[in-house]
Amino acid sequence: MGGQVKTVVLAYSGGLDTSVILRWLKDAYGCEIVTFTADIGQGEEVEPARHKAEMMGVKRIFIEDLREQFVRDYVFPMFRANTLYEGAYLLGTSIARPLIAKRQIEIAREVGADAVAHGATGKGNDQVRFELTYYALAPDIRVIAPWREWDLNSRATLLDYARQHQIPVPSDKEGEPPYSMDANLLHISYEGRALEDPWIEPDEAMFRRSVAPEAAPNTPCSIEIGFEAGDAVALDGVPMTPAVLLERLNEIAGANGVGRMDLVENRFVGMKSRGVYETPGGTVLLAAHRAIESITLDREAAHLKDDLMPRYAALIYNGFWFSPERLALQKLIDETQARVTGTVRVKLYKGNVTITGRKSPFSLYDQSIATFEADSVYDQRDAEGFIKLNALRLRVAARLS
Template sequence: MTDKLNKIVLAYSGGLDTSVIIQWLKEKYHCEIIAYCADIGQGAELEPVREKALATGASKVFVEDLKEEFAQDFLFPMLRANAFYENHYLLGTSIARPLIAKEQIRIANQEGAEGVSHGATGKGNDQVRFELTYMILKPDVVIIAPWREWDLDSRSSLIDYATKHNIPVPVTKKKPYSMDRNLFHISYEGGVLEDPWYEPDADMFLMTKSPEAAPDKPTYIEITYQQGNPIAINGEAMSPANLIATLNEYGGENGIGRIDIVENRFVGMKSRGVYETPGGTILHAAHRALETLVMDREIMFLRDSLIPTYARIIYNGLWYSPERELLQKTIDDTQIHVNGTVRLKLYKGNCIPAGVKAEKSLYSKDMASFEKDDIYRQADAEGFIRLNALRLKLYSQTFGNM
C-alpha cells in the first residue's frame, strides 16, 4: 500500500525527530507531506513550527489549538480518577497522545491522505499510543513509523542527518536529552539522563523552581470543585486550560511537581524519566482532600482499586478502548457528590491540605468529637469488636496462635 501513497500526515513537533522525518519521508515515498502540530500547551515552542515545517519540505501545515479540549476531555477525566502510574507518574505524556492522534486522523480524512506518520521510536511507548488510536479511528490507514524503518539508529545519527540537509534542530550532541512539553507537564529523557545515578542539571527544569530557591513564605490557595472537576481558584471561575495554567504558575513558583523515576515501559524495558507536573500535583492533592470529606468509604475503596488498571490503560495507549470507557463511567458516577472547596498550603516543594469544606459532607463533627455527645453509644463498640473477632478466635482455637 505504501507504493500508492499520495499524501502523508505527519504528527510534527519541530523537534529533532520530526524535523528529520519530513525530509526522510519525501525521499522515500515521493509524495506530499502534510505537517500537523497540536497546540496542547507547548507555549513559545510553537512559534517557529509553521515556518520551519514549510522550510523543511511540508506542503501544508496545520497548527490546531487543542488546549481546552485537552484539559476538559482528557486531563479532567483522568484527574477525576486520581490516576497515576506506578505510584508516581501523573501520565502527562501518555494522556496527550490519543488527542494528538485523533486530530491527526481528522486531518487525514479532511485532506484525503492515505497515510499517517509519527516520530516515536521503536523502543518507546508513544508508538503504541499513536498507532492504537489510528487503528481504532481509521482501521484502513497506512501507518509509517520511520524509527522502525530507517538506518538512522541514534540521536547522534539524526543530528548528523539534519546537519547534512541543513535542517535546524533544537538538540546538540553535547546536550541530547529529549524533552516533551504540554499544558500538564514536561518530560525529560534520553542522553545524559539514561544514567539513573546522574542528577539532572538545575538549569534543565523549565516549569518549576527548585524547592531550595522557592519562597521562604508559604502560599495559600483555594480550589473549588463541582462533580469532581476544579472550576475556580480563590473564588475566580476559570476555563479548564486556564485553571491548569494558573496552577502551574503557583506550583512552579513553589517548587512543586518534580519527580525522577525509573518506570516500566509497555514494550518491556525500564526507562528513566524526569518530569515536572506542578499544576497536576496540586490538583491531585486537592481532589483527594475533598474526597475524604464527601465520598463514602466503600465507594472510595472500590474506586481506588480501579486506579492502577485505569492508569495502565492510559499508559498503554488504550484511551479509546471499551474498557477505559467502562471504567470512566464507573469513576464518574463516584464524583457526583465531590463538590466543595479545598485550601492548600504550597511551600518549598510541598502541597499540604490546609482546610476543606462542602455544603453536603459525610463528616459529622458531633459524631466524631471526643467530647460528650448523644449520637454515638460507645458501649455499642463491644459487640462490633466481638463479631469481628469471631473468625479470629475460631482460627486460633483450630490452628493455634500465629
C-alpha cells in the same frame, strides 16, 4: 515499504527530528505530506512550525490550539480518578498522546489521507500510544513509523541527513544533547542520555517550570481551589477555564518548589526507564481533589476508586485511552463525582503541599457524630458486637493453629 501511499498526515513539531522525517517521507514514499502541529501548552511558539513546513514544500498545514480541550477532556477526567502510575507518575506525557492521535485521524479523514505518521522511536511507549489510538479510531489506516523503518540509526547519521538535504540544524543539536524533553500544560519530562544512569542526580539548570525547594520563598503560600462535580473550576474564588486554571497553578506551585519527581518506571515495551518530571499544578490538583473527595465520597465508593485506580492508570500509560475498558471505568468514576463539589484550602511551602481546610455543601462529615463528646446517634456499646462478629473467623482460625 508495504505499498503505495498517496497522502500522509504527519504529527509535526517543527523540530529537527520531525523535519527530517518530513523529508524522509517524501524520499521514501513519494507522497503528499500534510502536517499537524498541536499546541497543548508546551510553552513555545508553534507558528514557526508553519514556516518550516512551508519552506519544505508542504501545502496543507494544520496548526491548532488544543490547550482547553487537552485539560477539559483528557487531564481532568484522569484526575477524577486520582490517577498515578506505579504510585508516583502523574502521566503527563501519556495523557497527551491520544488527543494528538485523535486529531490526526480526524484530519486524515478531512483531507482524504490514507496514512498517518509519528516521530516516536521504536524503543519507547509513545509509538504504542499513538498507534493504539490510530487503530481504535480508524482500524484500516496505514501507519508509518520512520524510526522503525529507516537506516538513520544514530544521532550522527540523522544530522548528516539533515545537512545533506539543507534542513537547518540548530546549534544546540550539533553536540550530543544532555537529555530529551517533552512538555505540555500538565508537565515537562526529561529522559535519556545524561539521565540514563539512575544514580546521577539531575542538573539543577535543567528544570524550567519550578525552583528547587530550598530556593523557594521562606513564607508559605495559601490558595483555595474550588471544585464542581470533581473538576477544579476556580482559584481563590475566581472562576477559570480548565487550561487557564492549570497554567496558573503551575506558576504558583512551581514558584514554591512543588512538583518535581525523579523515578524509574516500567515501560509497556518491557524495559525500565528513568524519568525526571515537573508537574507543579498537577501535584497540587491531585492533593486537593483527594481532599474534597474525603468529605464528599462514601467510604466504599472511595475505596472502590482506589482499588480501580492502578488498572485505570496502566490503561492510560499503555495507550488504551479509547479502549472499551477505559471508557467503562470512566463512566463509573464520573458517576462517583456528582457531589464532589466544594472548596479546598492548600498551603504550599518549599516543595510541600499541605491540605489545611476543606468544605462542601454535600459534605458527609458530621461533626456531631465524629466528636469524642456525647452524641445521640452513635451508641458506643454497639461496637462490641461489631468487633466480635468481625473477629469470629480470626478466633476460629486461632483455635486450629
